[in-house]
Amino acid sequence: MPVTELSVFIENKHGRIADIANILGENEISIDGFDVAHTPNGYGIFRLMVKDVMKATKILAEKGFTVREKNVIAIGMEHKAKALSNILKTLAKENININYIYVAANNVLSVSTSNDEKAQKLLEEQGCKTLTQEDL
Amino acid sequence: MTYYNKKAESLSRDEITSLQTEKLKSTLKTAYKSEFYKKRFDKNKIDVEEIKTLDDLKHIPFTTKDDLRDSYPQGMLAVPMNKVVRMHASSGTTGKPTVIYHSKKDLDNWTDLVARSLYMSGMRKSDVFQNMMTYGLFTGGLGLHYGAEKLGMMVIPISSGNSRRQVQMIEDFHTTAVHITPSYALHLAEDLVNYGVKNPRDLGLRFAVMGGEPYSEMTAKKIEDIYGVHACNCYGLSEMNGPGVAFDCEAKLGMHVWEDNYIVEIINPDTLEHVKEGEEGELVLTHINREAMPILRYRTKDITSFIKGECSCGRKHIRIKRIIGRNDDMLIINGVNIFPSQVEHVLMDMPEVANNYIIIVSKDHYLDRLTVKTEVKADIFQGDIDNLMALQKRIEAILKSNLLISARVDLVEPLSLEASTGKAVRVIDERKNKF
Numbered sequence: 001m002p003v004t005e006l007s008v009f010i011e012n013k014h015g016r017i018a019d020i021a022n023i024l025g026e027n028e029i030s031i032d033g034f035d036v037a038h039t040p041n042g043y044g045i046f047r048l049m050v051k052d053v054m055k056a057t058k059i060l061a062e063k064g065f066t067v068r069e070k071n072v073i074a075i076g077m078e079h080k081a082k083a084l085s086n087i088l089k090t091l092a093k094e095n096i097n098i099n100y101i102y103v104a105a106n107n108v109l110s111v112s113t114s115n116d117e118k119a120q121k122l123l124e125e126q127g128c129k130t131l132t133q134e135d136l
Numbered sequence: 137m138t139y140y141n142k143k144a145e146s147l148s149r150d151e152i153t154s155l156q157t158e159k160l161k162s163t164l165k166t167a168y169k170s171e172f173y174k175k176r177f178d179k180n181k182i183d184v185e186e187i188k189t190l191d192d193l194k195h196i197p198f199t200t201k202d203d204l205r206d207s208y209p210q211g212m213l214a215v216p217m218n219k220v221v222r223m224h225a226s227s228g229t230t231g232k233p234t235v236i237y238h239s240k241k242d243l244d245n246w247t248d249l250v251a252r253s254l255y256m257s258g259m260r261k262s263d264v265f266q267n268m269m270t271y272g273l274f275t276g277g278l279g280l281h282y283g284a285e286k287l288g289m290m291v292i293p294i295s296s297g298n299s300r301r302q303v304q305m306i307e308d309f310h311t312t313a314v315h316i317t318p319s320y321a322l323h324l325a326e327d328l329v330n331y332g333v334k335n336p337r338d339l340g341l342r343f344a345v346m347g348g349e350p351y352s353e354m355t356a357k358k359i360e361d362i363y364g365v366h367a368c369n370c371y372g373l374s375e376m377n378g379p380g381v382a383f384d385c386e387a388k389l390g391m392h393v394w395e396d397n398y399i400v401e402i403i404n405p406d407t408l409e410h411v412k413e414g415e416e417g418e419l420v421l422t423h424i425n426r427e428a429m430p431i432l433r434y435r436t437k438d439i440t441s442f443i444k445g446e447c448s449c450g451r452k453h454i455r456i457k458r459i460i461g462r463n464d465d466m467l468i469i470n471g472v473n474i475f476p477s478q479v480e481h482v483l484m485d486m487p488e489v490a491n492n493y494i495i496i497v498s499k500d501h502y503l504d505r506l507t508v509k510t511e512v513k514a515d516i517f518q519g520d521i522d523n524l525m526a527l528q529k530r531i532e533a534i535l536k537s538n539l540l541i542s543a544r545v546d547l548v549e550p551l552s553l554e555a556s557t558g559k560a561v562r563v564i565d566e567r568k569n570k571f
Contacts, residue, residue, distance in 0.1 A: 007517075007519035007520070009512075009517045009524070009549055010549065011546075011548045011549050011552060037521045039521065039524070039525055039528070041525075041528055041544065041545065041546045041547065042509070042546035042547075042548070043524065043546060043547045043548060043549075044521070045519070045520070045521055045524075064549075064551060064552075065549070066514045066517050066549055066550055068517060068518060068519035069519070070519040070520075099520070
């Protein structure tokens with residue numbers, strides 16, 4: 001089962017990410033992982049992983065943020081040589097493209113691909129440990 | 137003193153007055169043939185036969201850009217379409233451009249005005265004229281082109297942009313006169329070193345004809361100093377043909393308006409009365425030498441004042457000061473006229489765009505930059521960057537095709553602009569006092 005992450009549309013200006021972190025922090029929501037995608041045109045996306053997706057979405061939306069929930073594959077990676085390359089090779093061999101990828105807390109790898117369902121199945125077949133929301 | 141068009145340029149004040157009176161009468165009759173002026177004269181009970189002196193001009197209502205837009209595309213045309221040989225268009229205040237028609241005779245007259253203007257500034261047929269203004273619907277390209285040709289100069293119709301090529305042409309064809317916007321002249325001066333030119337004076341230029349955007353005396357002096365040229369101030373607007381309405385003479389103490397073609401007024405934009413002599417106000421022009429599309433008492437929105445006294449060049453055509461600004465919201469960006477309403481028109485036509493936007497005009501070194509920050513609707517955000525970037529590029533492309541210049545588009549969060557600036561502020565011009 002995939003994991004749900006949050007994508008927040010942000011303008012590239014001082015304190016915007018800090019605002020998000022503050023709001024979640026004040027509501028006792030811990031950020032388990034995050035990534036920022038940005039453009040040269042002053043806007044971007046702040047992606048974040050949290051355990052309680054519904055609560056986080058609701059709070060951010062109430063504060064005026066534009067938030068979307070998106071599914072990604074979360075993999076519990078071993079901290080050793082070739083761990084990442086094995087995962088990537090598995091996907092590449094089957095012509096699965098990576099939209100974006102980032103590392104979250106506790107060596108969790110978050111991946112969005114061109115075909116998540118197939119990717120997750122392949123990775124599990126290779127013995128990778130895929131995670132659910134509760135595992136984060 | 138030598139003249140290009142001796143008869144026109146050496147008219148005395150009395151001769152100018154009587155010529156203007158005659159031409160005004162015939163122009164009114166021509167104008168009455170157009171749908172727009174027929175309606176306007178009839179409505180205001182103006183009998184063209186009753187207009188007998190220049191003073192009577194005050195009975196004719198002003199013509200505005202809105203009138204041009206409302207009569208688009210043919211409402212002000214005063215001749216059958218088959219007498220028209222060219223049209224030019226400029227930015228309207230909304231999506232529609234304003235169009236100006238010319239007959240063969242109109243173009244000949246315009247060309248004569250430009251040729252005598254260039255001559256008056258000091259250019260001669262032995263000069264080589266590189267026209268760095270954009271060709272096309274704008275009048276800066278073709279207007280100067282034909283005038284310079286008529287004068288007998290070799291014209292290089294290179295149009296704007298591509299600095300490397302501009303420099304190559306100047307060097308290979310020994311260009312002595314350029315038609316350029318002041319901002320591009322300053323930009324090019326810094327860029328020259330990249331094309332192997334150590335000192336701008338090495339280019340051997342003698343004249344820089346500059347118009348298209350307001351610039352200060354200081355900027356003119358700076359460009360003269362950098363390139364070792366005579367800066368020739370050139371004023372015009374497409375509604376009144378284009379460049380060649382008013383021009384510096386060699387004395388460079390104000391621009392002569394060619395009064396055998398234009399009746400010149402300066403009004404207080406609030407009271408609409410003539411300003412006192414020497415006071416600043418809005419320039420109002422009546423074209424008295426155009427048959428296809430006469431325009432009467434056109435409010436240019438440009439702010440200037442008359443210069444008193446006689447000019448040392450001997451010409452009696454009245455002089456106006458350098459244009460110091462405008463009394464509307466038109467923006468001039470690298471010589472191209474933009475109305476904020478044009479941007480709004482494009483944005484509000486796109487369902488993905490929310491209601492708030494800000495137009496920011498800034499200077500990147502010497503060139504103007506246009507940035508449009510616009511809010512997007514929340515539902516277009518699907519959590520990935522690709523569709524945002526696709527939307528941004530699409531808005532940029534549509535703006536480019538409508539404004540004819542490039543704008544950078546920054547997407548911002550829904551409702552963020554309203555919260556940060558309030559709705560009233562739509563334009564931030566960071567260039568103020570910087571030209």
